[in-house]
Amino acid sequence: xxxxxxxxxxxxxxxxxxxxxxxxxxxxxxxxxxxxxxxxxxxxxxxxxxxxxxxxxxxxxxxxxxxxxxxxxxxxxxxxxxxxxxxxxxxxxxxxxxxxxxxxxxxxxxxxxxxxxxxxxxxxxxxxxxxxxxxxxxxxxxxxxxxxxxxxxxxxxxxxxxxxxxxxxxxxxxxxxxxxxxxxxxxxxxxxxxxxxxxxxxxxxxxxxxxxxxxxxxxxxxxxxxxxxxxxxxxxxxxxxxxxxxxxxxxxxxxxxxxxxxxxxxxxxxxxxxxxxxxxxxxxxxxxxxxxxxxxxxxxxxxxxxxxxxxxxxxxxxxxxxxxxxxxxxxxxxxxxxxxxxxxxxxxxxxxxxxxxxxxxxxxxxxxxxxxxxxxxxxxxxxxxxxxxxxxxxxxxxxxxxxxxxxxxxxxxxxxxxxxxxxxxxxxxxxxxxxxxxxxxxxxxxxxxxxxxxxxxxxxxxxxxxxxxxxxxxxxxxxxxxxxxxxxxxxxxxxxxxxxxxxxxxxxxxxxxxxxxxxxxxxxxxxxxxxxxxxxxxxxxxxxxxxxxxxxxxxxxxxxxxxxxxxxxxxxxxxxxxxxxxxxxxxxxxxxxxxxxxxxxxxxxxxxxxxxxxxxxxxxxxxxxxxxxxxxxxxxxxxxxxxxxxxxxxxxxxxxxxxxxxxxxxxxxxxxxxxxxxxxxxxxxxxxxxxxxxxxxxxxxxxxxxxxxxxxxxxxxxxxxxxxxxxxxxxxxxxxxxxxxxxxxxxxxxxxxxxxxxxxxxxxxxxxxxxxxxxxxxxxxxxxxxxxxxxxxxxxxxxxxxxxxxxxxxxxxxxxxxxxxxxxxxxxxxxxxxxxxxxxxxxxxxxxxxxxxxxxxxxxxxxxxxxxxxxxxxxxx
Numbered sequence: 076x077x078x079x080x081x082x083x084x085x086x087x088x089x090x091x092x093x094x095x096x097x098x099x100x101x102x103x104x105x106x107x108x109x110x111x112x113x114x115x116x117x118x119x120x121x122x123x124x125x126x127x128x129x130x131x132x133x134x135x136x137x138x139x140x141x142x143x144x145x146x147x148x149x150x151x152x153x154x155x156x157x158x159x160x161x162x163x164x165x166x167x168x169x170x171x172x173x174x175x176x177x178x179x180x181x182x183x184x185x186x187x188x189x190x191x192x193x194x195x196x197x198x199x200x201x202x203x204x205x206x207x208x209x210x211x212x213x214x215x216x217x218x219x220x221x222x223x224x225x226x227x228x229x230x231x232x233x234x235x236x237x238x239x240x241x242x243x244x245x246x247x248x249x250x251x252x253x254x255x256x257x258x259x260x261x262x263x264x265x266x267x268x269x270x271x272x273x274x275x276x277x278x279x280x281x282x283x284x285x286x287x288x289x290x291x292x293x294x295x296x297x298x299x300x301x302x303x304x305x306x307x308x309x310x311x312x313x314x315x316x317x318x319x320x321x322x323x324x325x326x327x328x329x330x331x332x333x334x335x336x337x338x339x340x341x342x343x344x345x346x347x348x349x350x351x352x353x354x355x356x357x358x359x360x361x362x363x364x365x366x367x368x369x370x371x372x373x374x375x376x377x378x379x380x381x382x383x384x385x386x387x388x389x390x391x392x393x394x395x396x397x398x399x400x401x402x403x404x405x406x407x408x409x410x411x412x413x414x415x416x417x418x419x420x421x422x423x424x425x426x427x428x429x430x431x432x433x434x435x436x437x438x439x440x441x442x443x444x445x446x447x448x449x450x451x452x453x454x455x456x457x458x459x460x461x462x463x464x465x466x467x468x469x470x471x472x473x474x475x476x477x478x479x480x481x482x483x484x485x486x487x488x489x490x491x492x493x494x495x496x497x498x499x500x501x502x503x504x505x506x507x508x509x510x511x512x513x514x515x516x517x518x519x520x521x522x523x524x525x526x527x528x529x530x531x532x533x534x535x536x537x538x539x540x541x542x543x544x545x546x547x548x549x550x551x552x553x554x555x556x557x558x559x560x561x562x563x564x565x566x567x568x569x570x571x572x573x574x575x576x577x578x579x580x581x582x583x584x585x586x587x588x589x590x591x592x593x594x595x596x597x598x599x600x601x602x603x604x605x606x607x608x609x610x611x612x613x614x615x616x617x618x619x620x621x622x623x624x625x626x627x628x629x630x631x632x633x634x635x636x637x638x639x640x641x642x643x644x645x646x647x648x649x650x651x652x653x654x655x656x657x658x659x660x661x662x663x664x665x666x667x668x669x670x671x672x673x674x675x676x677x678x679x680x681x682x683x684x685x686x687x688x689x690x691x692x693x694x695x696x697x698x699x700x701x702x703x704x705x706x707x708x709x710x711x712x713x714x715x716x717x718x719x720x721x722x723x724x725x726x727x728x729x730x731x732x733x734x735x736x737x738x739x740x741x742x743x744x745x746x747x748x749x750x751x752x753x754x755x756x757x758x759x760x761x762x763x764x765x766x767x768x769x770x771x772x773x774x775x776x777x778x779x780x781x782x783x784x785x786x787x788x789x790x791x792x793x794x795x796x797x798x799x800x801x802x803x804x805x806x807x808x809x810x811x812x813x814x815x816x817x818x819x820x821x822x823x824x825x826x827x828x829x830x831x832x833x834x835x836x837x838x839x840x841x842x843x844x845x846x847x848x849x850x851x852x853x854x855x856x857x858x859x860x861x862x863x864x865x866x867x868x869x870x871x872x873x874x875x876x877x878x879x880x881x882x883x884x885x886x887x888x889x890x891x892x893x894x895x896x897x898x899x900x901x902x903x904x905x906x907x908x909x910x911x912x913x914x915x916x917x918x919x920x921x922x923x924x925x926x927x928x929x930x931x932x933x934x935x936x937x938x939x940x941x942x943x944x945x946x947x948x949x950x951x952x
Contacts, residue, residue: 076153079173080105081224082205084212088151095147099124100140102214107156107165108172109220116162126215173203174224181231183433184238193437194242197235204228229262236268243321245275256285260292263305274312274319282312332389334416335447338380339373341505343530344498348489352378352470360461360469360484364476365491366631366644367398367577368531371472372449374491379447379470386468388442391416393460397452398474398580406459410435413446413460428459436463445470452584454479474581476629493644499523499533506537511548518549525555526564527646532574535564560649578650581630592623593632596643597651598658599665600717601710603642607693607703608710611668612661640706662721669707669714670726676700677733698922787817808837808846816853820860827857848877848886855893864897871897884921888914892926895933908934 077087084101086093095101106123107115121133130136141156141163148154156165169175180200184193208224209217232255239248252269259265266289273282286309290301300306311319348363352374355361363371379390393412395404404412410431417438425431439446444467451457451473457480461469471477471486480486494502500519504512512519526532540551555563564574582590595612596604610620624641627633634642643651675693679700694700704711711730718726791814798807811834818827831854838846855870875890891914899907915930917923 076148076151076155076167076171077173078104078108078167078171079203079205080108081173081177081203081208081228083210086148086151088153091151093147093151096143097140098211098213099136100144102212102217103137103140104144104165105209105212106214106216107163108167108174111165111167111172111175114159114161114164119162123216124214176200177203177227177231181227181234184234193433194235194238195440197231197238201228201231201235229259229264233264233268236272240268240271240275241321243275245272245321248272249276256289260289261296263289263293263302267305267308270308270312271319275321279312279315283309286312332391332416332418333383335379335390335392336372336376338377341502342373342377343502343505344494345370345374345377345491348374348491349378349381351489353382355468355487360471360480360486362477362480362486362488363470363472363491364474364488364631366529366647367474367581368529368574369491369493369631370530371474371491373530375447375449375470375472379445382445386443386445388444389417390445390447392447392449394449395451395456397450397456398584399450403452403456406456407431409448409456409460414438432459433463435460439467440464441466443467448472451475451477453477454483458484474631476631478629493528494523494530494533496520496523496528499526499528502530502533503537503540506534507540507548511540515548518547518552522548522552522555525552525560527644529574529644529646531577532564532646535574539565574646575650578632578647581632582650585627585630585632589623589626589630593627593651594654595658595661596633597648598661600662600669600713601707602713603636603640604710605639605641605706607672608665608668608707611671612664614664659721662717663723666714666718666721666723666726669711670729672703672707673711673730673733676703680704788814791817804837805841805843805846808834808841808843808850811837812846812849812853816856818857820857824857824861828854831857844877844881845883848874848881848883851877852886852890852893855890855897859893859897862900864901868894868897884917885923885926888918888921888923888926888930891917892930892933895930899933 076093079085079087084095084105086095086104095104102124103120106120117134117137120137121129124137125133141158145154145156148156155167155171156163158164167175169179177200180196184196184200207221208228209221236248236252239245249269249272252265252272256262256265256269266285270282270285273279273285286301286305289305293299293301301309310316352361363375365371376392379392383390391413393404393409395409397403405428407426407428410428414431414435417435425434439462441464446460446462446467446469448457448460448469448471451471453475454477457471457477461484471480476488476490477486481488493499500512500516500523503519503522522536523533526536536551536555540546540548543551554560582593585593592609592613595609599608599612606617606621606624609624610617613620613623615623624633624635628635628641632643632647634644636642672693677700679694680697694703715730718730791810795807795810795814798810811830815827815830815834818824818830820827831850834850834853835847838844838850851870851874855867855874858864858867858870871890871894875887875894878886878890891910895907895910895914898904898910911930911934915927915934918927918930
C-alpha cells in the first residue's frame with residue numbers, strides 16, 4: 076500500500092486508489108499516519124479534529140470514521156490500524172508512506188556532502204510532493220501541520236540548491252531557482268540561492284536585480300527589510316567578494332586504480348566456481364564462504380585479476396581481519412581505507428560511520444568498480460560497505476556463511492569445499508614437480524587424502540616436499556597419515572602459515588559453549604551424529620543443541636552432509652581431538668543417550684510403551700522409531716563396540732538385544748550388507764557370538780529377499796547353531812522362520828513345516844507373540860505357495876488375530892492382503908474384496924505405499940487381468 080499526505084490524503088493498493096470517502100476519514104487517517112508507531116487516544120483525536128468546540132457525538136464520529144477506514148483498507152488487502160486500551164495505532168514502513176520516505180531521503184542526503192548522489196536523493200524526495208499537503212483536510216490540526224510540512228519542503232529545496240551550487244552546477248539550476256523565486260516571492264532562501272547562482276554564472280547585474288525584486292516584495296507586502304544574511308550577500312555581490320566563488324573540489328583517484336593483492340601463479344582448479352562468478356551480474360553482491368584454508372581469497376583474487384576489464388573504474392581490496400591475530404576491522408575504518416584508495420584525503424573522510432558510508436556510496440554510484448572485502452567476520456561488518464545503487468560489484472569472503480547478507484541484502488553465495496582428487500594431485504604436481512609426482516601416483520593420492528584435499532594443507536605439504544628433495548612422497552604421505560598429523564602442517568620460518576593456526580582463528584571466534592561442543596564431538600561413537608544424541612551428552616534441549624550445531628556449521632567447523640546429520644572434516648576432527656584430554660565422561664553420556672533412545676525406539680517398534688511415557692516423549696510412532704534406527708544403525712553398532720571396550724558390558728548387551736527386531740525388519744535396505752559387515756567385524760573382535768547370530772540372520776535375509784536362498788542358507792544354519800548354543804529361544808525361532816520361508820515348497824515343504832512348528836513352540840516358550848504371529852503368517856505363505864488355500868487361510872487368520880491384538884499395521888495389512896488373495900483363488904470374490912479393501916485402508920493409514928498399491932490392484936476384481944498382474948503374496952518380516 077502507498078499512503079500520501081504530501082498533497083491530497085490518499086491510499087493506493089496495487090496501483091489502484093482505495094476509496095476512503097468523507098474528508099473526516101482522511102483527516103483521522105492522516106493524523107494516525109503522522110503518529111505512525113505510536114498510540115493515539117480517542118480524546119486526542121477529538122482535540123485535533125475539532126479543537127475547543129467538539130460536537131456531542133465526536134467520539135462516535137471518530138469510531139465510525141476509523142471503522143470505515145479499516146474496512147476500506149482490509150478490502151484493499153491490508154489493515155495497518157490496531158486498536159487497544161490506549162487508543163488507535165497505525166504502523167507503516169517508509170516504503171509505504173510518502174512523508175516517511177521524504178524524511179528518510181533528505182536525512183540520507185545530509186551525510187553525502189556535495190555529491191551527485193546527495194542531489195539525487197533530495198530530488199527523489201521532492202518528487203513525492205503533489206501539491207499542497209493535506210489538501211482537502213479541514214480539521215483543526217491541518218493549518219499548523221500544513222505549514223510545518225511546507226517548511227520542510229522549502230528546507231529541502233534550499234538543501235538541494237546548496238548541494239548543486241557546491242558542485243558547480245550554478246548555470247544548470249538557474250531556471251529552477253528563477254521559477255521557484257517567482258512562485259515564492261517572499262522566500263529569502265530561494266532568492267539568496269538564485270543570487271549566488273547568477274553571480275557564479277557571471278551575471279552579477281541579474282543577481283543584484285533579483286535582490287531588488289525580493290526587497291520590494293518584502294517592503295510592500297510585509298513592511299520589512301530583507302534579513303541581515305540576504306543584505307550581506309547583496310553587499311558581497313556588489314564588492315565581487317572572492318568568498319562567493321566556487322570552492323576547490325576534492326580530487327579522487329584516477330580511473331583504473333587497483334589495490335588487489337597479487338594473484339597466486341599456481342592457482343589450481345575451481346573451474347565451476349570461476350564460471351559461476353563469471354555469470355554474476357556486475358551489480359551484485361556475492362559471498363564466497365568456506366572453511367579456513369580452503370582458498371576463498373585465492374579464488375576471489377584470481378577472478379578479480381582475470382576480470383579487470385569489467386571494472387575500469389577500479390578494483391579495491393580490504394582485509395576485514397575477521398579471523399586472525401587482529402581484532403576485526405570496524406566498518407568506519409574499512410570505509411576510510413576504501414575512501415583513501417578512492418583519492419579522498421584522510422582528513423576529509425567523516426569519522427561518523429553513516430556519513431562515511433554515504434560518501435562512499437556517493438563516490439561509487441554508477442561506477443564500474445569491484446570491491447573485494449576479504450575475511451569478513453559478520454554481516455554487520457560488511458553491510459556499511461555495500462554500494463547504494465547500480466554500478467559496483469562486491470565480492471565478500473568469509474569463514475561464516477553470512478546468512479544475513481543472503482536473506483537481507485540479496486547476496487548470492489558460493490560455498491567453497493575442498494579440492495577434488497585430480498585437482499589436489501595437480502596442485503601438488505605444480506609445486507613439487509611433475510617428475511617427482513609421476514614416480515608414485517598412488518602416494519600423491521594418499522598425500523592428498525592425508526591433507527584432506529584442503530588447498531592450504533596441500534600447499535604446506537608441497538612446500539615441505541620441495542624443501543626436502545631427499546624425501547619420497549610415499550614417506551611424507553605416511554608421516555602425515557599417522558596420528559597427531561595436524562602439527563606436521565607447518566612451514567619453516569612462517570609460524571602463522573600453519574594449519575593449526577588457521578583452525579585456531581576459527582575456534583577463537585566461538586563462544587565457550589561452542590568450543591566445548593567442538594571438543595566433545597570426536598568422542599561420539601560413529602562417523603556422524605544427530606541432534607538427539609548430542610542433546611543427551613550436553614544435557615540441553617534439542618532446540619538449543621540444534622542452534623549450537625547450526626552456528627558451528629556456519630563457522631565451517633562442523634559439516635551437515637544431509638539435513639539433521641552432522642560430522643567433522645578429518646583435519647578438524649584431529650584438531651578437536653587434540654584439545655581434549657580424557658573424554659571418557661563424554662563417551663559414557665553418549666552411550667547412555669544411545670541406550671535410552673534405542674530402548675524407546677525398540678519399545679515403539681515392539682509396541683510396548685512403558686508407564687513412564689519414555690517412548691512417547693522421544694518417538695511419536697513406530698515409523699519414527701524405524702526412521703531413527705535407519706540413520707543410526709551403523710552408529711549403534713559402533714556404540715556397542717565402544718561400550719564393550721570401555722567396560723560398559725551391560726549397555727553393550729542392551730544395545731545388541733534391542734537392535735534385533737530392527738535388524739530383522741529392515742534387512743531389505745540396499746546398504747544393509749555393509750552395515751551387517753560392520754557388526755560382524757565388531758562381533759568377531761569382541762567374541763560376541765550373540766550379535767554374530769542375529770547379524771548373520773539379517774545379512775542373509777538380504778540375500779533371501781534378492782531370491783538368493785541357496786547363498787543364504789549356510790550362514791543361516793550357522794546362525795541357528797550359535798542361537799541354540801546360547802539358548803536364545805526367540806532368536807532361534809526367528810532364524811528357523813527365515814530358513815523355512817526361504818525353502819522350496821515343492822521339495823523342502825516337510826523340512827520347512829517342521830521348522831515352523833519348532834518356531835511356534837519356541838514362541839510359546841519365549842512368550843513372544845510377535846514371533847508366533849510371524850510363524851503363522853509364514854506357514855500360511857508356504858501353504859499358499861503349494862495352493863493349499865484352506866490351510867493358508869487358517870494360518871493367516873491366526874496371524875491376523877495376533878497382529879490386531881498387538882496393533883501392528885504392517886502385518887495386519889499383509890495378513891488381510893494374503894487372505895484376499897487366497898479367497899480370490901478359491902472363487903469367493905466378496906470375501907476377497909472385503910479383505911483387499913481393509914488391507915488397503917490399513918496400509919494407507921500407516922503410510923505403507925507398496926502394500927496399499929498392491930491391495931488396490933487386488934481389489935479391482937472386475938478386471939480379470941488384475942490378479943494375474945499382481946506379484947506373489949508378500950511375506951511378513
